[in-house]
Amino acid sequence: MPDNIFEIKDLSFSYGNNRVIDGLNLKIKEGKITTLIGANGCGKSTLFNLMTKNLKPDDGIIFLAGQNVEQMKLKDFARKAAIVHQYNTAPSDITVEKLVEFGRTPYHTMGLSPNPDEDREKVKFALEITDTEKFKNKPVSQLSGGQKQRVWIAMALAQDTKILFLGEPTTYLDIRYQLQILRLVKRLNSEFNITVIMVLHDINQSLYYSDEIVAMQNGKVLSQGEPKEIITSKLIEDVYGVTLETGEIDGKPFVIPV
Amino acid sequence: MISTRKKILSFVLTAVGLFVLFIFAVNTGSLKVTPSELFSGLFIEYNPDVATIYDLRFPRIFIAMLGGAATAVSGVLLQAVMKNPLADPGIIGVSSGASLVAVIVTAFFPSLFFLTPMLAFIGGLIAFLLVYSLSWKGGFSPLRIILVGVAVNALCTGLMSAFNSATGSSYTGVASIVNANITQKTWDDFQTLAVYVVIGLIASFFVTNQCNLLSLEDKTAPSLGMNVTRSRIVISVIAVLLASISTAVVGAISFLGLIVPHIARLLVGSNHKVLVPYSILLGAFTLLLADTIGRTVASPYEISAAVVMSVIGGPFFIFLLRRSKQNYA
Numbered sequence: 001m002p003d004n005i006f007e008i009k010d011l012s013f014s015y016g017n018n019r020v021i022d023g024l025n026l027k028i029k030e031g032k033i034t035t036l037i038g039a040n041g042c043g044k045s046t047l048f049n050l051m052t053k054n055l056k057p058d059d060g061i062i063f064l065a066g067q068n069v070e071q072m073k074l075k076d077f078a079r080k081a082a083i084v085h086q087y088n089t090a091p092s093d094i095t096v097e098k099l100v101e102f103g104r105t106p107y108h109t110m111g112l113s114p115n116p117d118e119d120r121e122k123v124k125f126a127l128e129i130t131d132t133e134k135f136k137n138k139p140v141s142q143l144s145g146g147q148k149q150r151v152w153i154a155m156a157l158a159q160d161t162k163i164l165f166l167g168e169p170t171t172y173l174d175i176r177y178q179l180q181i182l183r184l185v186k187r188l189n190s191e192f193n194i195t196v197i198m199v200l201h202d203i204n205q206s207l208y209y210s211d212e213i214v215a216m217q218n219g220k221v222l223s224q225g226e227p228k229e230i231i232t233s234k235l236i237e238d239v240y241g242v243t244l245e246t247g248e249i250d251g252k253p254f255v256i257p258v
Numbered sequence: 259m260i261s262t263r264k265k266i267l268s269f270v271l272t273a274v275g276l277f278v279l280f281i282f283a284v285n286t287g288s289l290k291v292t293p294s295e296l297f298s299g300l301f302i303e304y305n306p307d308v309a310t311i312y313d314l315r316f317p318r319i320f321i322a323m324l325g326g327a328a329t330a331v332s333g334v335l336l337q338a339v340m341k342n343p344l345a346d347p348g349i350i351g352v353s354s355g356a357s358l359v360a361v362i363v364t365a366f367f368p369s370l371f372f373l374t375p376m377l378a379f380i381g382g383l384i385a386f387l388l389v390y391s392l393s394w395k396g397g398f399s400p401l402r403i404i405l406v407g408v409a410v411n412a413l414c415t416g417l418m419s420a421f422n423s424a425t426g427s428s429y430t431g432v433a434s435i436v437n438a439n440i441t442q443k444t445w446d447d448f449q450t451l452a453v454y455v456v457i458g459l460i461a462s463f464f465v466t467n468q469c470n471l472l473s474l475e476d477k478t479a480p481s482l483g484m485n486v487t488r489s490r491i492v493i494s495v496i497a498v499l500l501a502s503i504s505t506a507v508v509g510a511i512s513f514l515g516l517i518v519p520h521i522a523r524l525l526v527g528s529n530h531k532v533l534v535p536y537s538i539l540l541g542a543f544t545l546l547l548a549d550t551i552g553r554t555v556a557s558p559y560e561i562s563a564a565v566v567m568s569v570i571g572g573p574f575f576i577f578l579l580r581r582s583k584q585n586y587a
């Protein structure tokens with residue numbers, strides 16, 4: 001039984017009077033792929049922002065490997081967890097390689113690197129594994145959506161962390177690029193033992209690629225567990241408010257989304 | 259995409275241009291010397307012409323170059339912090355805040371003269387804080403910054419002219435700041451300027467990486483371990499220092515901090531590790547060019563470098579505003 005890398009206790013957060021996260025409790029296992037699912041507006045992105053120090057909780061504590069995240073320095077956190085945000089922009093003339101090099105920032109002091117060789121090695125690794133090396137000298141602005149997404153993942157990988165957060169990594173991508181990203185995620189997890197925590201909107205992809213599903217509703221965790229244990233027509237109805245058939249192919253659960 | 263070769267070429271050509279302009283500026287006026295006379299007069303044997311030029315023209319030339327470099331880098335840094343390519347220490351009121359304080363010190367507390375640069379810096383900071391806080395509404399709208407800046411700028415400039423007139427324009431020190439006149443500058447002025455500008459420019463090299471990270475989405479920089487608020491403050495303070503010190507000695511130069519970074523970006527790209535050093539070179543070149551033009555076009559009368567910059571910069575600014583409609587509004 002693997003250890004919990006994240007432990008969240010009684011977490012609450014409001015935007016003004018709008019309580020978005022409401023006494024949420026959650027444990028996330030180390031070395032697994034965990035996917036958050038839930039209706040639009042149920043608080044997935046907010047939970048992500050709280051877990052990654054972009055927002056401060058009103059109440060409750062988030063532990064990363066036993067350490068209170070709120071008390072960690074941004075830099076220390078950035079050496080432990082990397083995040084690919086949902087929206088990204090870069091200057092129009094920056095090249096893929098230069099952008100991926102930004103991923104090394106958490107290891108630098110005053111803009112200077114104590115170990116340039118290690119930087120080069122990690123950047124090279126990140127470019128290779130995301131298959132972006134072939135256009136490393138191209139400006140990011142000239143790439144397709146799917147290529148860009150891989151470049152942002154490469155930047156996060158250059159951070160050399162054991163945890164990777166992905167905020168809706170497949171949104172706006174066509175099915176080929178979606179699979180490319182999800183297969184990459186799977187590989188990062190199985191070959192390099194990176195803990196992945198992501199948000200997906202496609203239920204079947206969530207079921208297929210995740211070790212754990214966390215179903216959220218109104219700022220709380222409704223249900224958590226392995227895909228085939230938790231996925232039922234009732235859960236889908238509770239989470240999304242629609243009735244769908246569930247089935248199984250080769251022992252893997254799926255939902256008919258029509 | 260700009261190739262490395264093109265970037266190097268830009269550096270080399272600008273450096274050569276600056277050198278040629280320097281020789282030309284040294285020889286602009288009633289006294290003339292050849293480069294070899296100049297060299298031997300400076301380093302080998304005494305030459306009365308060279309000595310006169312050394313005392314009268316050199317300080318002004320070096321001051322123009324330092325002031326230009328400082329103002330240009332200040333513009334680059336402000337643009338990075340405000341994510342707004344139209345931010346300029348002159349337009350957003352930092353320079354006039356600094357010169358207002360410099361004018362008050364010169365007019366009413368002449369004994370504090372030696373503190374002028376530091377006090378001007380404080381004046382620049384106050385103006386900057388005013389613009390920053392008044393134009394922040396959960397984010398910066400490029401146009402709001404400019405509008406608030408114009409108002410702060412007008413207020414400070416108005417107060418300054420009022421002081422100048424109310425004292426019968428009798429303080430030449432005041433008038434020279436108001437009019438950005440660098441004719442009478444000495445080696446002492448140069449020293450004052452040089453100390454602070456060199457500190458500011460060195461500091462700016464240490465924040466180039468942070469400037470680059472600020473150009474990403476607001477959430478991305480903290481994810482890379484950068485404390486964005488602290489970086490914004492540090493970069494702003496350096497920018498205001500550079501603009502204020504330059505203003506205290508050279509006077510307020512509008513548009514330079516806008517035009518130079520803009521051209522620099524076209525030539526060497528938006529990576530601040532290259533942009534900052536190149537802006538130093540191009541800034542020095544541009545203000546020296548403005549000063550030299552001011553000395554030659556209406557000779558024996560002189561037009562101040564600030565006026566030349568305004569005449570060239572005004573139309574340029576309108577051009578940028580019109581073009582940026584699509585990109586930044």
Ligand SMILES: Nc1ncnc2c1ncn2[C@@H]1O[C@H](COP(=O)(O)OP(=O)(O)OP(=O)(O)O)[C@@H](O)[C@H]1O
Nearest residue numbers: 015016018020038039040041042043044045046047
């Ligand atoms: N910056 C904000 N200011 C105020 N309210 C916000 C802000 N961001 C989100 N909200 C509100 O908080 C609630 C949860 O939003 P959140 O973005 O966390 O949902 P989500 O689960 O990620 O939704 P989606 O699937 O659409 O991405 C929503 O009701 C939203 O309107």
Ligand SMILES: [Mg+2]
Nearest residue numbers: 044045046199
């Ligand atoms: Mg969301």
